[in-house]
Amino acid sequence: MKRTVKAEIIGVGTELLLGQIANTNAQWISSRLAAQGINVYYHSVVGDNLDRCAAQFRESQHRSDVIIVTGGLGPTEDDMTRDAAKLLFGRELVEDKASMERIESFYDRNNRTMSPNNRRQSLVFRDSIVLQNHEGMAPGMIVHHEGVVWVFLPGVPGEMKHLMENHVLPHFSEQFGLETEIVSEMLRFIGIGESQLEHELYDIIQKQTNPTLAPLASEGEVGLRITAKADSRRTAEKKIKTVKNRILSRVGEFYYGSDEITIQEKVVELLTSNNKTVTAAESLTGGRFIEQIVSIPGASKICHGGVIAYSADMKKEMLKVPSFLIKKYGTVSEECASAMALNAQSLVNSDIAISFTGVAGPETSEGKDPGTVYISLQMGEQEPITKKFQFAGGRETVRTRAVKKGFELLFHNLKKA
Template identity: 45%
Template sequence: MNIRTEIIAVGSELLLGQIVNSNAQFLSQELAELGLSVYYHTVVGDNPSRLESAINNAKERSNVIIFTGGLGPTKDDLTKETISKVLGRELTFDVEALESIERYFTQTKRIMSENNKKQALVIDGSYILKNDYGMAPGMAVDIDGMIYMLLPGPPSEMKPMFENYGREYFQTKLGFQDKIISRVLRYFGIGESQLETDIQDIIDGQTNPTIAPLAADGEVTLRLTAKHKDEHIAQKLLNETEKRINDRVGEFFYGYEQTTLVHELNKLLMKKGKTISAAESLTGGMFSEYITSLDGASQIFKGSIVSYTNEVKEQILKVQKRTLEQFGAVSEECAREMAEQIRKLSKSDIGISFTGAAGPQPHEGQPVGTVFIAISMGDQNSNVFKLNLAGSRKGIRVRSVKYGCHYLVKLLNEIE
């Protein structure tokens, strides 16, 4: 059976651009892992006639339709009312959901208005999906081979509902016997197009596991998804595919799942017992903010100086005046002195510096996107890296910080 899936997001706030439709992205990823192909994403406002039209269109081209949003207590929450009308099914109260709502208002000593009961209404004959983080339950109903699933709009309710109950419903209903195991590989320092080119033949030949490349914020991730009745064999398939990929692009690999470069840097500094400090010019304290946002940062981070002007570089950071006059602030020489001076001033094991032209105008004759990152480690010669980045001012600054973390991770991994 060719299962064609459509996701219909309900909510005028989505059409107005007030919120991002992150639910559709999440569901598409989850459904892909289940082997369900999503053919269409539809967004419709809080209007019953337009929603009815969207449902009828979806019925013509899809056999699994998943709705998000419109299950709440207000007048514009009309998803289940409209669907029940299209399906010719009555809405009935789910006793468990109604008791849960009443219990919530009793415990919080609040008066429950009549419209809150509406959240406990479900389509007659549907399979109930519990809402462990909100009031309105979700539901799924199968009518003549067409599956309709209704999920709440808030991601904090929708995601756990699907993970805990929706996924299991599809696995049982559609008779999936295979266990589905995913693994996310994270890369930095290589573009999405280059990574895909380097492993194109592996992607072209994918069957099990499947390989899905994704790009975000200057990074590239690969989601590997394997299916097998035996979970151990599924893991073995993932291991084999990961090895084939990293035999080619492993120098850019830095971690798994939801980790970040700064998390990996934090772990390495902790593991190796090293402290770090930062001298930041174009990044304006962004590196320091990233690293201090993590638990245990006080064990590895000594401090920083945001030396945004030449006066502060010279007078506070003690960069030599002749360096600034001869080479300028956006230079290899300045970056090196900044890193060495912050390491000495803070008595840390490692000093890192960021200087460059973030834009929108060139700086000291250097084109926008010119960045120097220096890393000073003890008595070793300092490493200086020059970057030529493109994009917005914010994008250049963010990628500069990520490159700094990337270089630090590589250098720390070389230390015994």
């Protein structure tokens, strides 16, 4: 890159501030800018207020080279992105003929009467670069103002992405003479904590220059992002591969995939490749494990169903857990979990079965504290693998962590199969 380009992303909309929707636009735009070698320095969100929006625009004008604004281009009075930018630019807003024709055509095709305020959506700044929005109504714009490149995009993710990919990113490449490629790969690990992962890779992390490494913990697993800069994507990918191989030589047993893959998808992939079917007997998790399995395309080949047996009676009637076993050990026990998995395997005629029983909380049960969970894995005719866990957190957190731990157990044991 000929020079460092400082970028900023501004989301406009009170709904973002209230947490009614997540600002996924900023996340996506940041990743695409990074791939072009443009550094994002700020993420900002401002509500539907003209004064605050204008104040944010003035502040951004003084600190950034590229400013991408999403949202606030609609037809209603609270869509005030154009009005706030007009206070900064001092430029006239004019109707874009092509956009107006597209808006009118939409209403004609759907036999609807267009309200007058919809004309607002076709307004663009005079002398701006108009980005025709073939996915929606309001066009995007690129405005050059006092050495700063402003980009205005609709807040609808599909429309925003279409305009970014087809118009904005090519404009940036030409405008800034971008020569650096920034490429990232997110390695995903399960069964190892963030602190242990950092310990195992301490010297590699300490000596990082290019590529750089960034550990990122999430619920029940940990990610490690590798980011490389080079003059071409191919060279950057080679740099990543070299470091990735060093990392996996140390902690590869915990690695399940890269980038967007989930542990659920990886487990389904392993079951499919091994030609195995799985079922689950669920108590405290209430069907969440099976729900996550069947939400993945192709799951019908490896999962024929499962059993939710919440009460002790259901465990006895549906899963045939012996009454004497429950009386002696309780439903929250290694013995009950093992029996649930074994009998579910037989009931559904599955190669593998997994069971979940425990105390989600908030009250104790059978003298067991909230967070006490037993998970049993029945692999073919092998002896059951039954583990006890003590999860922290509230009721929903315990249930979520139990399901994630179940996928972890399945993953590590399927690798050995």
